[in-house]
């Protein structure tokens with residue numbers, strides 16, 4: 001039986017009546033851009049992640065972009081980020097004219113290694129963008145200390161980690177800016193593109209609001225050059241309905257993760273840390289750092305010979321994905337920055353070994369068994 005990587009239809013069926021009613025209300029009001037629905041969602045999302053202000057924007061990418069713009073980052077500035085992330089993290093830095101400075105990851109968590117960030121700071125460094133990858137927060141405390149020491153802006157890329165937390169607090173609420181994406185496949189997904197910036201500072205919030213509407217205040221007077229980064233009322237209406245279910249969906253993702261762990265431990269050799277090289281017959285499971293709430297946006301395992309496993313899973317009809325096959329410092333568009341292969345070995349190795357298995361909330365126990373069967377069959381075929 002094939003298992004899809006993601007199944008958004010079954011989730012939609014479970015909340016269809018509510019979503020359709022919420023959309024109907026927006027159509028009746030004929031208020032499609034910003035307005036009360038967006039404002040309500042901004043308040044609810046900011047409260048959900050422990051921030052004071054929420055500014056609804058057009059996507060997670062634009063959340064990052066408008067945060068950088070609001071911090072006044074541009075040509076001549078350097079912004080330190082992880083090389084192992086979705087492209088948008090680095091793309092936003094380049095789009096404001098700044099230079100991305102890529103730092104390697106902690107191989108256990110796939111997040112920025114704070115010990116490597118300090119040596120990357122130069123007199124031109126203006127900001128840090130830690131990414132909370134796959135649903136688990138990066139180690140923010142040392143990064144915040146470093147940021148304070150050098151007066152750097154901290155922009156959390158929390159696009160994959162709404163609801164995640166560490167002992168210090170929820171993802172998105174700790175830096176100067178927290179960026180979220182509601183791309184349909186994210187843990188809280190809209191019916192199209194949508195995003196949010198959260199922050200605790202009123203002046204930053206006002207500047208973000210201004211910038212998302214072409215830098216205007218009042219209307220048609222432009223102290224700043226912004227853009228059209230607005231959130232649609234229809235997206236806000238859908239997302240407000242879905243936010244009420246997010247904790248229940250997250251609990252199911254966590255239960256699925258726990259079940260994968262059990263199944264793999266029963267059936268094959270599980271490597272507990274990231275030994276180099278991994279044995280061809282073992283699998284490395286996601287590491288949960290102590291004191292963190294992991295929301296399992298993805299369940300990412302590591303194997304040696306990942307591309308062969310991909311082919312095997314494709315033949316068996318098991319959905320899977322590779323996040324991400326090429327680290328950012330080696331992307332063709334960044335070759336001019338002069339990074340060579342072997343420069344960020346942990347990111348490069350992760351790119352060669354990772355594979356994400358289905359983890360969505362509606363995934364059944366039988367489906368998980370199918371997935372594990374297929375992976376174990378391949379491990380034992382070595």
Ligand SMILES: *Cc1c(COP(=O)(O)O)cnc(C)c1O
Nearest residue numbers: 059060061086088159160181183
């Ligand atoms: C999804 C994602 C983004 C971009 O969000 P969009 O809404 O697709 O623009 C940025 N960073 C990370 C880590 C993401 O996963």
